[in-house]
Amino acid sequence: xxxxxxxxRRARLSRLGPNLVLIAAALFFAAPILSTARQALQKVPMPxxxxxxxxxxxxxxxxxxxxxxxxxWPTLQTSLQLALATVVVTLVLLVPTTLYVHLRLPRAxxxxxxxxxxxxxxxxxxxxxxxxxxxxxxxxxxxNWSWSLVPFYVIMALPFTYRSIDAGMKAIDVRTLVDxxxxxGAGWTRTFTRVLLPNLASSLVSAAFLTATVVLxxxxxxxxxxxxxFPTFSFEYFGRDPQGGVALALLTLLATTMLLxxxxxxxxxxxxxxxxxxxPHPPTGMSS
Amino acid sequence: xxxxxxRRVRKSFGDTVALEGLDLEVREGELISLLGPSGCGKxxxxxxxxxxxxxxxGAVVVAGTDVTNVPAHKRNMGMVFQSYSLxxxxxxRDNVGYGLRTRxxxxxxxxxxxxxxxxxxxxxxxxxxxxxxxxxxxQQRVALARALAIRPAVLLLDEPLSALDAKxxxxxxxxxxxxxxxxxxxxxxxxxxxxxxxxxxxxxxxxSQGTMEQLGTPTAIYRNPSTAFVARxxxxxxxxxxxVADNGRxxxxxxxxxxxxxPHRGDVGSNVRVLVRPEATKLVETGGLAGSIISQTFQGASxxxxxxxxxxxxxxDVHVVGSLEGLRRAGDTVSVDFDGSGAVVEPA
Numbered sequence: 121x122x123x124x125x126x127x128x129r130r131a132r133l134s135r136l137g138p139n140l141v142l143i144a145a146a147l148f149f150a151a152p153i154l155s156t157a158r159q160a161l162q163k164v165p166m167p168x169x170x171x172x173x174x175x176x177x178x179x180x181x182x183x184x185x186x187x188x189x190x191x192x193w194p195t196l197q198t199s200l201q202l203a204l205a206t207v208v209v210t211l212v213l214l215v216p217t218t219l220y221v222h223l224r225l226p227r228a229x230x231x232x233x234x235x236x237x238x239x240x241x242x243x244x245x246x247x248x249x250x251x252x253x254x255x256x257x258x259x260x261x262x263x264n265w266s267w268s269l270v271p272f273y274v275i276m277a278l279p280f281t282y283r284s285i286d287a288g289m290k291a292i293d294v295r296t297l298v299d300x301x302x303x304x305g306a307g308w309t310r311t312f313t314r315v316l317l318p319n320l321a322s323s324l325v326s327a328a329f330l331t332a333t334v335v336l337x338x339x340x341x342x343x344x345x346x347x348x349x350f351p352t353f354s355f356e357y358f359g360r361d362p363q364g365g366v367a368l369a370l371l372t373l374l375a376t377t378m379l380l381x382x383x384x385x386x387x388x389x390x391x392x393x394x395x396x397x398x399x400p401h402p403p404t405g406m407s408s
Numbered sequence: 409x410x411x412x413x414x415r416r417v418r419k420s421f422g423d424t425v426a427l428e429g430l431d432l433e434v435r436e437g438e439l440i441s442l443l444g445p446s447g448c449g450k451x452x453x454x455x456x457x458x459x460x461x462x463x464x465x466g467a468v469v470v471a472g473t474d475v476t477n478v479p480a481h482k483r484n485m486g487m488v489f490q491s492y493s494l495x496x497x498x499x500x501r502d503n504v505g506y507g508l509r510t511r512x513x514x515x516x517x518x519x520x521x522x523x524x525x526x527x528x529x530x531x532x533x534x535x536x537x538x539x540x541x542x543x544x545x546x547q548q549r550v551a552l553a554r555a556l557a558i559r560p561a562v563l564l565l566d567e568p569l570s571a572l573d574a575k576x577x578x579x580x581x582x583x584x585x586x587x588x589x590x591x592x593x594x595x596x597x598x599x600x601x602x603x604x605x606x607x608x609x610x611x612x613x614x615x616s617q618g619t620m621e622q623l624g625t626p627t628a629i630y631r632n633p634s635t636a637f638v639a640r641x642x643x644x645x646x647x648x649x650x651x652v653a654d655n656g657r658x659x660x661x662x663x664x665x666x667x668x669x670x671p672h673r674g675d676v677g678s679n680v681r682v683l684v685r686p687e688a689t690k691l692v693e694t695g696g697l698a699g700s701i702i703s704q705t706f707q708g709a710s711x712x713x714x715x716x717x718x719x720x721x722x723x724x725d726v727h728v729v730g731s732l733e734g735l736r737r738a739g740d741t742v743s744v745d746f747d748g749s750g751a752v753v754e755p756a
Binding site (some may be wrong): 216292293297299300301302303304305306307314315318319332 | 427436458459460479480481482483484485487491492493495496497509510511551554555556564604
């Protein structure tokens with residue numbers, strides 16, 4: 121007798137392929153993180169980190185040492201300030217620009233999109249070296265200014281930030297909403313604060329987050345312009361104290377993950393958040 | 409009394425002329441449809457009325473006041489858009505109240521008026537929902553309520569039904585007409601759907617390539633199209649080649665004389681095309697042009713019979729009340745005659 125597959129078995133079989141891929145991907149990502157954790161948190165010399173020593177000498181010593189580093193807090197503060205400034209400049213520049221392109225110049229969209237990917241084409245070191253050569257000779261004050269990294273970071277983050285804001289505007293049919301708001305008597309300010317900002321919030325938050333991530337991880341330009349930021353500190357610290365350096369990397373990874381989770385919760389649409397808590401409206405409740 | 413008036417409004421985008429000096433008057437309480445194919449300038453006209461676009465020249469006058477240079481948010485126009493335009497972050501109630509709050513109407517008063525508007529479009533039960541929880545038809549009804557809540561001078565409807573499925577489209581169309589008549593609000597309705605325009609309008613302005621081809625009641629537009637474009641765009645037409653005869657009162661189509669309602673001005677003997685509606689085309693016993701039946705399409709109250717005229721590849725449609733069943737079959741030889749009283753003639 122022929123053994124026919126039951127629908128349930130067939131379904132289970134068809135799930136096998138995707139599940140294998142998922143498991144492989146999970147391993148691919150988890151293995152380096154686990155190795156990093158062992159290097160950072162086990163007081164065992166690196167060549168001896170084998171299966172046999174998996175449970176030996178776990179300690180937070182490496183993490184504690186980071187906080188004793190005198191340059192840890194100042195460079196972290198510098199990078200956070202740079203991130204904040206970059207986010208502000210990016211949003212102030214890009215939101216009106218993208219809005220203008222959507223409302224008035226839809227045909228220019230592909231051009232703008234192309235311009236925003238230029239940072240991918242020009243290597244950061246070339247960008248920084250060229251600009252450094254120019255400003256060192258012509259405007260030394262800019263070169264020495266502590267905020268001089270901000271314009272570079274704005275450009276570096278463009279491919280991510282523009283796309284995020286653009287996608288946000290595409291998702292809500294910004295032109296119709298603006299027209300609707302204006303036909304109902306709202307000027308630009310009210311339209312912006314009551315209609316655009318609330319509906320673009322999630323894309324603006326992710327643009328801001330992506331910008332901050334770029335700033336907190338950027339190394340090349342900071343080094344080329346001889347600035348001390350958190351990434352340059354991490355690099356330099358790793359050279360001095362390999363285990364501490366790895367612990368710092370792990371810590372950064374954890375912090376970024378927490379931020380990402382926070383972002384996911386924060387940018388859930390308002391309507392979706394309220395859906396569960398809202399009772400269905402009684403059909404006769406409006407008879408006042 | 410004229411309520412909304414376009415005076416020689418011209419608008420071009422680069423080299424493309426969207427409106428070629430539009431003159432149109434919408435009377436108090438009247439619903440005028442701007443009907444035409446895409447790119448004919450109808451939406452441009454509506455957007456100029458709303459203040460979203462500015463004409464290159466000409467003027468827009470509302471209730472005697474020139475509003476040509478008044479920005480959109482100060483014009484007091486109620487607009488419903490083709491695409492769903494409810495603010496996703498606001499509930500139905502807040503959407504409808506948006507224009508009122510913008511105008512500084514108090515919370516309690518605004519709430520009362522919003523309720524009245526939702527009652528008008530029969531959506532009071534949905535006041536606390538968000539746009540994504542509503543069907544397309546419901547969203548457009550909320551959009552209509554929102555546009556009407558501000559008591560606009562003119563209601564502007566930009567193909568509000570085109571995203572909806574056929575059944576909802578018909579019911580919402582009738583609802584729009586009911587509410588519009590009830591409130592007596594002057595309305596400009598843009599559509600590319602002739603059936604919609606015929607059903608809903610007091611008058612129809614048929615547009616083509618930036619100009620208005622004809623303005624008239626649905627009956628006049630259908631029965632007496634003033635140009636071949638209007639004739640072809642509204643309903644269907646049988647087109648026959650012929651020559652002008654009898655001082656323009658008759659078109660000779662291969663020996664058959666079609667007597668025209670309006671004499672044609674072309675020279676006697678010149679070649680023309682005559683356009684006759686299928687319902688003005690008849691199967692006759694004697695006279696007429698000979699042909700054979702190709703197919704019959706039963707439509708309930710009537711049947712459309714397709715006839716191929718002898719000696720040509722020309723097909724003509726004949727509307728027959730009821731059905732031909734049992735009397736004629738495909739392949740049967742018939743004679744076809746044409747009533748030219750509502751025919752349109754154009755030079756060939």
